[in-house]
Amino acid sequence: MTKTAWVFPGQGSQLIGMGVDLQDIPVAKAKFELAEKILGWSVLDICQGDETTLACTLYTQPCLYVVESILSDLLKGKVDLPQLVAGHSLGEYVALYAAEVFDFESGLRLVKKRAELMHSADGGKMAALMKFDRDQLTTVLNNTPDVVLANDNSEAQVVISGTPEGVENVLSQVKAKKAIALNVSGAFHSPLMQGAAKEFLTVLESVEFKEAKIPVLSNVDPRPTTDSQVLKSKLTQQMTNSVRWRETMLQLAQAGVTEIIEIGPGKVLCGLIKRTCKDIALEAIGTVEQLDGKAPALVS
Known part of the structure; x- marks a missing residue:
């Protein structure tokens, strides 16, 4: 059925x-x-x-x-x-x-x-990560103030959101096949x-x-x-x-x-x-x- x-x-x-x-x-x-x-x-x-x-x-x-x-x-x-x-x-x-x-x-x-x-x-930033280490991302997010997992889209694709400094800090620590800053005005979600x-x-x-x-x-x-x-x-x-x-x-x-x-x-x-x-x-x-x-x- x-x-x-x-x-x-x-x-x-x-x-x-x-x-x-x-x-x-x-x-x-x-x-x-x-x-x-x-x-x-x-x-x-x-x-x-x-x-x-x-x-x-x-x-x-x-x-x-x-x-x-x-x-x-x-x-x-x-x-x-x-x-x-x-x-x-x-x-x-x-x-x-x-x-x-x-x-x-x-x-x-x-x-x-x-x-x-x-x-x-305004004052926020978002970035998409593709093919990344989820455990590593979770650990880094837990230790980084003002940044969260905004969109958990799939096992291989997520979006993080927070202050510009915080987002850049996370991106610098997490290995991903691709990371793209999104063209948005604020830290949505x-x-x-x-x-x-x-x-x-x-x-x-x-x-x-x-x-x-x-x-x-x-x-x-x-x-x-x-x-x-x-x-x-x-x-x-x-x-x-x-x-x-x-x-x-x-x-x-x-x-x-x-x-x-x-x-x-x-x-x-x-x-x-x-x-x-x-x-x-x-x-x-x-x-x-x-x-x-x-x-x-x-x-x-």
């Missing part, structure tokens, strides 16, 4: 042109128009602009939320609902929307505020985001969370739940805590998931899952053409 999970990628997966092929579909057109009223700018214009602007946190996060939410809505009209949902960082907001924890507008207002706060954060998280909390508390129609795996505690208050509590911790994606993938496998659909641009999460859970069938849905492959065409 097939057991399906839907997963939603976060910042870093954005692509120029994403969502543009959706604009003539009525349900998508309505959401693009609503998003422009809420944001004060056009998602479609940004997605058709230059890479630098799209890669700016202020624009990336709302664009991904809008495009992925539309894709999720359209896919729901074609296939059975999944048994589990999860999202990577920003993608968790789309997972919560897909599970009907909040409506599209509420989610976008949360993402808009989150993007503004993270965009304005670290305690250095505490000020932004506190301000964000006032907005988050004003949004009503409903019981999830589909169990959601949170970034900070990847155990599936439908409890609205538990999901909200976990989301309050997300900005300052690690994205435990490696554990999320393992949890999906342990739950007996046999098929995972990545909903959004590219195949970033599919790549991570393929190397971690080799027996799970993978599919990426990020375009009208890929959606049309699930059933009769959406547009004439």
Whole structure:
């Protein structure tokens, strides 16, 4: 028996042109128009602009939320609902929307505020490490103040976050095949985001969370739940805590998931899952053409 999970990628997966092929579909057109009223700018214009602007946190996060939410809505009209949902960082907001924890507008207002706060954060640094000694990294992090494991993406790929001095100190001590400084303004998913998280909390508390129609795996505690208050509590911790994606993938496998659909641009999460859970069938849905492959065409 097939057991399906839907997963939603976060910042870093954005692509120029994403969502543009959706604009003539009525349900998508309505959401693009609503998003422009809420944001004060056009998602479609940004997605058709230059890479630098799209890669700016202020624009990336709302664009991904809008495009992925539309894709999720359209896919729901074609296939059975999944048994589990999860999202990577920003993608968790789309997972919560897909599970009907909040409506599209509420989610976008949360993402808009989150993007503004993270965009304005400064004084931090993030770096990705590939093919490294995990035990050595853990030891160095434990002995280095102001640096944490921000994204535990897979056994062979992580992101560290903290003060510039602290991050450089860790990089100088840990052997890795590749280490790349990320082009971000702040130390996302670290305690250095505490000020932004506190301000964000006032907005988050004003949004009503409903019981999830589909169990959601949170970034900070990847155990599936439908409890609205538990999901909200976990989301309050997300900005300052690690994205435990490696554990999320393992949890999906342990739950007996046999098929995972990545909903959004590219195949970033599919790549991570393929190397971690080799027996799970993978599919990426990020375009009208890929959606049309699930059933009769959406547009004439």
